[in-house]
Amino acid sequence: MLNKFELLMPGTLNEALTQYAELGSKCKILAGGTDVLVEMHGGRRYYSLLMDIKNLEELKGVEYTPRKGLAIGALTTHRCLEQMPVIKEKYPALYDGVSQVGCVQTRCRGTIGGNICNAVPSGDTLGPLLALNAHLILQSTKGIREIPFEEFFLGPKKTVLESGELLIKILIPPSVPNSSSAYTKFTRRKAMDLALLGATVSIASMDGKTCDNVRVSLTTAAPTVMRAKKTEEFLIGKELTEKMMKEAGEIASAEAKPRSSWRSTEEYRREVLKAIVPRTIAAALERVQKGVAHP
Ligand SMILES: Cc1cc2nc3c(=O)[nH]c(=O)nc-3n(C[C@H](O)[C@H](O)[C@H](O)COP(=O)(O)OP(=O)(O)OC[C@H]3O[C@@H](n4cnc5c(N)ncnc54)[C@H](O)[C@@H]3O)c2cc1C
Numbered sequence: 001m002l003n004k005f006e007l008l009m010p011g012t013l014n015e016a017l018t019q020y021a022e023l024g025s026k027c028k029i030l031a032g033g034t035d036v037l038v039e040m041h042g043g044r045r046y047y048s049l050l051m052d053i054k055n056l057e058e059l060k061g062v063e064y065t066p067r068k069g070l071a072i073g074a075l076t077t078h079r080c081l082e083q084m085p086v087i088k089e090k091y092p093a094l095y096d097g098v099s100q101v102g103c104v105q106t107r108c109r110g111t112i113g114g115n116i117c118n119a120v121p122s123g124d125t126l127g128p129l130l131a132l133n134a135h136l137i138l139q140s141t142k143g144i145r146e147i148p149f150e151e152f153f154l155g156p157k158k159t160v161l162e163s164g165e166l167l168i169k170i171l172i173p174p175s176v177p178n179s180s181s182a183y184t185k186f187t188r189r190k191a192m193d194l195a196l197l198g199a200t201v202s203i204a205s206m207d208g209k210t211c212d213n214v215r216v217s218l219t220t221a222a223p224t225v226m227r228a229k230k231t232e233e234f235l236i237g238k239e240l241t242e243k244m245m246k247e248a249g250e251i252a253s254a255e256a257k258p259r260s261s262w263r264s265t266e267e268y269r270r271e272v273l274k275a276i277v278p279r280t281i282a283a284a285l286e287r288v289q290k291g292v293a294h295p
Pocket of ligand 1: 028029030031032033034035036037038059074075100101102103106109110111112113114115116117118122123124125161165166167168192193194195
């Protein structure tokens with residue numbers, strides 16, 4: 001059962017920010033509600049005042065230009081992104097992420113902004129956004145600021161969002177020539193489930209064999225989504241043979257900070273990383289070779 005709550009439905013961003021500045025933490029932001037309402041329904045959270053932001057036009061829409069890249073409104077649903085050819089063609093790791101969030105019903109309702117602001121390490125868009133070097137536009141009555149995605153998370157369920165501040169947009173730079181990306185979601189069962197682990201690789205290779213540039217991120221492998229910087233350093237300049245990819249998996253497994261939980265032990269998670277990191281490098285490289293995500 002849901003507890004009783006008051007609902008605010010501002011019609012413009014200005015109205016929303018003014019109300020949110022006054023109310024601060026007394027008020028819970030509601031986008032698609034697939035996290036907030038589920039938590040309330042399960043009795044895990046009690047909110048007496050919700051602000052539904054679904055009417056804010058300023059948080060809607062997706063724009064792509066080859067020069068500037070992608071700008072995604074925070075209210076964009078996973079389903080909308082999944083169905084946009086530009087996402088699949090230019091940002092395939094993000095396509096891999098959004099298309100694996102829950103079921104179609106969840107993806108029709110859940111927003112990318114909600115996935116980010118919910119700030120759990122298993123969020124399926126987080127690894128792709130980190131590996132694709134996303135930036136976030138945040139706004140409050142005090143002004144607008146842009147921050148790199150990797151500076152957004154402070155811990156599980158903790159972000160740098162200040163009181164009265166909303167996530168407005170997600171920016172992703174244009175894909176460079178001879179580059180591509182992939183996200184692997186590892187779950188315990190072949191059914192709707194959260195990522196037990198995830199790996200994202202965004203790679204550039206002029207000859208389709210050597211790694212010229214790379215970003216690697218790991219999902220559910222630490223308290224927040226993390227970049228695997230030692231793995232990246234190891235890969236740059238190397239020919240991506242099976243042996244190299246296997247070694248990269250071992251480095252990623254060693255630099256990850258997974259914990260044991262009821263879902264799996266730390267040791268098991270480290271073993272899985274050794275398998276999914278090479279698999280994800282291979283998938284991204286294969287896409288470079290096939291020309292997916294060429295501008
Ligand atoms: C059945 C089911 C299956 C699911 N499976 C998956 C899965 O496989 N993978 C996965 O990653 N997630 C999954 N989820 C979780 C959820 O669907 C996603 O996290 C979704 O993207 C949340 O978006 P939302 O718009 O519904 O967020 P909401 O529930 O509306 O909000 C989530 C959080 O973000 C805050 N928030 C939302 N928008 C903003 C904003 N613009 N500015 C500031 N704060 C904001 C809210 O206050 C809240 O704290 C699942 C959920 C369900 C119910």
